Amino acid sequence: MQIQRFVLGPFATNCYVVVGDDPARCVLIDPADNGPALVRRLEADGRIPEAVLLTHGHYDHILAVPALQQRWPGLPVYCHPLDVPKETVEYDMGQTFPTVAAFANLQPLTEGQQLTAAGIPFRVLHTPGHTPGSVCFVSGDVMFSGDTLFYRSIGRTDFAGGSIPQMKASLQRLADLPGDYQVLPGHEGATLLSEERRSNPYLRGFGF
Template identity: 65%
Template sequence: MQIEQFVLGMFETNCYLVTGQEQGACILIDPADDAEKLIGYMEKKHLVPKAVLLTHGHYDHFLAVPGLQKRWAELPVYCHSLDCPKELEEHDMGMVFPTVTAFANVKSLEEGQELKLAGITFQTLHTPGHTPGSVTFQAGDALFTGDTLFCGSIGRTDFAGGSMKQMRASLKRLAAIPGDYRVYPGHEGLTRLDAEKKTNPYLAYM
């Protein structure tokens, strides 16, 4: 499995392009913005996206989806049922946002759901707190944590639908995962789960 990182949009959101054993296929996680850049990269590499996975329903993680679906009309978008379609319709984070073009083919995810896409198996871990439907995707030795866990910090819980109580439970769940994983967060730098368990003040005493 290979993972390419793109930092996109005004909030410098991390988008990940993941390739596996299926030749010419890829998965996009949180395509935050700049669909043209992503499309250009995939066409240069002769890749076709098989799906978009959203770690949660905030607009700064999916602004590129309408442009991607103009290029690949049937491209499915997976999001936890508690964040779609509600979050995708309202875009409510308590601040002024740009207009978001509607997109289609949204498929609901649930806790424990397994997705086999582009030769990669993704496990869905429901990790609410930042939003009711925030999820972490586990694939091989990688955790895509969205805005739940960052390098040395965690996501905010003061947006609409956020909950510090749920965030604590989600962090406790991540801290209890045995072994080490590469952590690919929604913002800021990459890290490893073992390092966060030892040094992240929000996980160290879980």
């Protein structure tokens, strides 16, 4: 598995392009922003995306989806239903942004789901707290942790739908997973689950 990271948009969100054995096929995790540039880059690299996996529905993780679906019609977008609002736009500081509800070919994610795209298997862990529908994707020894777990930190719980008790339970669940994982978060740099168990105050119970 080969993983490219692009840091996109005003919130410096990580978008991951995940490539398996076939370099012409890929999965996009959180195509955050800069849609036209992302399309051009995928074309230049000779990659066709087979699925978009969303760690959650916040607009800073999804803004490139319309451009991707315009270029590759039918591209499925996977999101937990709890992060699919009824409205198709979100208002923030007088600006409007598409929500997940605006996208074509939405596919639901559920706890424990196994899905394969571009020949790459993923397992879904429902980890609410940052949002009700936040998930982590696990593939082999790699975990895409979205805005649940960051390097030495965690995602905010003070947005609409956030929950400190749920976040605590989700983090406990991640900490209790057997073995080690390379953790690729939704913002900032990568880490190891073993290091976060040791050094992340929120996984050690005194960050809240």
